[in-house]
Amino acid sequence: MSDSNINMVAPPEGVVGEGFFATKLNDVVGLARANSLWPLPFATSCCGIEFMATMASHYDLARFGSERVSFSPRQADMLMVMGTISKKMGPILRQVYEQMAEPRWVIAVGACASSGGIFDTYSVLQGIDKVIPVDVYVPGCPPRPEQIVDGVMKLQELVRTESVRRRSSPEYQELLASYNIK
Numbered sequence: 026m027s028d029s030n031i032n033m034v035a036p037p038e039g040v041v042g043e044g045f046f047a048t049k050l051n052d053v054v055g056l057a058r059a060n061s062l063w064p065l066p067f068a069t070s071c072c073g074i075e076f077m078a079t080m081a082s083h084y085d086l087a088r089f090g091s092e093r094v095s096f097s098p099r100q101a102d103m104l105m106v107m108g109t110i111s112k113k114m115g116p117i118l119r120q121v122y123e124q125m126a127e128p129r130w131v132i133a134v135g136a137c138a139s140s141g142g143i144f145d146t147y148s149v150l151q152g153i154d155k156v157i158p159v160d161v162y163v164p165g166c167p168p169r170p171e172q173i174v175d176g177v178m179k180l181q182e183l184v185r186t187e188s189v190r191r192r193s194s195p196e197y198q199e200l201l202a203s204y205n206i207k
């Protein structure tokens with residue numbers, strides 16, 4: 026691959042001088058976090074197949090720094106929930122979320138994870154936001170890999186602009202408390 030094919034991430038705004046570059050800590054942390062999101066795929070059905078395509082060479086999620094898929098919640102910061110989540114599965118999903126270290130983000134991929142999809146039945150959770158907070162919803166049944174990539178890019182934007190203090194803010198604590206998560 027020639028150098029011309031490599032796109033560099035734009036640096037944050039700052040002051041440039043000879044031998045130095047000054048910017049805000051928030052911007053640097055946001056830039057680093059947004060370009061190194063490690064996914065934890067929580068795939069239960071068909072949307073998981075679209076995720077496989079998203080990871081494969083054609084769509085190549087590695088372009089966004091997200092090639093390192095983790096099946097350990099401790100080493101992941103982007104929980105991607107893909108598929109129908111039954112009510113029995115709800116507490117397990119929640120446990121996985123609780124095991125992830127802060128900062129952590131969640132993408133609900135597809136109609137089932139976002140709202141229960143076509144399964145408006147007694148046994149299916151009508152959206153994972155009934156048990157954990159969600160940052161980005163990706164529509165579709167199933168969403169195409171382009172839509173999943175778009176969801177990751179939307180999340181990157183949120184991560185890039187998130188304050189480093191957000192996780193200790195009263196609003197965030199209130200959000201977790203509303204889910205009874207400590």
Ligand code: SF4
Pocket residue numbers: 070071072073107108109135136137138142165166167168
């Ligand atoms: S949204 Fe559609 S494709 Fe995705 S898990 Fe549900 S039924 Fe399957």
